[in-house]
Amino acid sequence: EGEEAQEEIRELEELIPGLSERYRLLGRIGEGTFSTVYKALDLCHERYDNSSWTRIFDEDDDEDDNGTANAAPAPSDAAAPAATESGMQRRRETRRARVVAIKKLYVTSSPARIANEISILDELRGNRFVAPLVTAMRRRDQVVVVLPYFRNDDFRRFYLELPVGEMRWYLRSLLSALQYTHSKGIMHRDIKPSNFLYDVRRRHGVLVDFGLAERECDQEAARARSRRSLHMDASTAARLFHSFDQRGRPGVPRKDTRPALRANRAGTRGFRAPEVLLKIPRQSVAIDIWSVGVILLCLLTRRFPFFQSVDDTEALLEISVLYGRLEMERVVADLGRTFFTNIPTVKDRGIRFESLAKAYNPEGYPDLPPDAFDLLRRLLDLNPSTRITAAAALDHPFVAGRSH
Numbered sequence: 001e002g003e004e005a006q007e008e009i010r011e012l013e014e015l016i017p018g019l020s021e022r023y024r025l026l027g028r029i030g031e032g033t034f035s036t037v038y039k040a041l042d043l044c045h046e047r048y049d050n051s052s053w054t055r056i057f058d059e060d061d062d063e064d065d066n067g068t069a070n071a072a073p074a075p076s077d078a079a080a081p082a083a084t085e086s087g088m089q090r091r092r093e094t095r096r097a098r099v100v101a102i103k104k105l106y107v108t109s110s111p112a113r114i115a116n117e118i119s120i121l122d123e124l125r126g127n128r129f130v131a132p133l134v135t136a137m138r139r140r141d142q143v144v145v146v147l148p149y150f151r152n153d154d155f156r157r158f159y160l161e162l163p164v165g166e167m168r169w170y171l172r173s174l175l176s177a178l179q180y181t182h183s184k185g186i187m188h189r190d191i192k193p194s195n196f197l198y199d200v201r202r203r204h205g206v207l208v209d210f211g212l213a214e215r216e217c218d219q220e221a222a223r224a225r226s227r228r229s230l231h232m233d234a235s236t237a238a239r240l241f242h243s244f245d246q247r248g249r250p251g252v253p254r255k256d257t258r259p260a261l262r263a264n265r266a267g268t269r270g271f272r273a274p275e276v277l278l279k280i281p282r283q284s285v286a287i288d289i290w291s292v293g294v295i296l297l298c299l300l301t302r303r304f305p306f307f308q309s310v311d312d313t314e315a316l317l318e319i320s321v322l323y324g325r326l327e328m329e330r331v332v333a334d335l336g337r338t339f340f341t342n343i344p345t346v347k348d349r350g351i352r353f354e355s356l357a358k359a360y361n362p363e364g365y366p367d368l369p370p371d372a373f374d375l376l377r378r379l380l381d382l383n384p385s386t387r388i389t390a391a392a393a394l395d396h397p398f399v400a401g402r403s404h
């Protein structure tokens, strides 16, 4: 296993020239659909003058952090601080920004997707709840993205034991990250625990993985472009058809090879908002808020993942069981779609979240304030246009700490 990892690291170092001069790869820390992530030491950290980078490490750099950083060999001469600095300062300097995460994007991801992720990361620099881009390196079709390393706890390990008082801190970091991201008109589109690196002890988390993120305006531009090109293509086709006719040949309509106009459906099963499942073409940052609701639902029911569906239709049915057929029909009609089901598990009326939490988590949380469920209902509002915003959720008593 260890040898395999070493082999993989050697391959990566060979793939991108210059990588091994700047970073010492320590091992693999994550593997997703679109990438493999490695932990590494940055050997040239003094080169960075990015203020967000410095700020994050000033705040987060505790004495007992990252054993690997302590065990690391001394930095290169180039990184040695000026002799005038005190030993204390020097230690802080050399410890700062030492550990990074190197995300190797699979070459199968489209160049447009990779460019999108990097440009969005670049735009989102400067917020302590969003992992800032350090740099990106490319060699032919191989791209790596470098981020500061954030130590984090695995959601699967802590969701059963997280005290109610701590849920608030989790939500605060996550909603702060989204408030910032959404203020830039960017939808993350894949909010789930593995994309939010949370440190329980520090009560701090950062949002990562903007691989599926999209600007709200791009969505419209893409649609407008698509409409325009549809129009142009029609007239071009008409002209072609006409000239064919004049030459006395049959006009054969050519096969349209452009991608079909489709609503974006990406994201992770079980965290997808109803408007995503319904393929509503115009989506908004509210899709991320739904996913936050699903996470809170997992915490309050102590069930993760909460939704188990294998496809979008089934996912809609699972949501319908919660909300009831009547409510579901009403909201789906508001969204311009129709909803029909005769599956007996979908009753006319839904299940109260309070009863649901009790059913799954009978011991309950002794000190759970009732407004936790009020927040849950607002996050999981079926209708994206009335769903609570990140900013408003931060101000909700359960998150702001004014619960009773």
Ligand code: ADP
Residues within 6 Å of the ligand: 029, 030, 031, 032, 033, 034, 035, 036, 037, 101, 103, 131, 147, 148, 149, 150, 151, 194, 195, 197, 208, 209, 210, 211
């Ligand atoms: P993917 O697109 O493959 O899901 P992610 O960006 O979500 O890639 O990274 C995959 C995993 O790698 C994350 O779930 C996390 O465990 C780990 N990871 C990613 N970035 C960092 C980071 N900056 N610090 C620590 N761990 C990270």
Ligand code: MG
Residues within 6 Å of the ligand: 032, 194, 195, 209
């Ligand atoms: Mg991910």
